[in-house]
Amino acid sequence: MAFRKVAERKDVRPGTGKAVEVGGRTIALWNVGGTFHAIDDECTHVGGPLSEGELDGTTVRCPWHGAEFDVTTGKVLCPPAGTSLACYKVQIVGEDVQIDVP
């Protein structure tokens, strides 16, 4: 495990998400009121891109069929997805956003 820079703070406005590539995987990086969170980008239903979903508080809605996940934990909140997502530690160093990836 090692923290790697994936973005700068200004790259992800509060209330939005962004897909980043790191460690051979696509991770959705979220800014919830200035606090950053990272979960897998691929919906556990059939692979919708969660970073393109709508964020409401700490809940993202999959743009394909509407499953909901908590972006702070990766936990599935609403079907049709039935499995939670991996969640990654995030740290801020200066203006850099870093994710702890396997």
Ligand code: FES
């Ligand atoms: S792919 Fe996300 S709800 Fe179907």
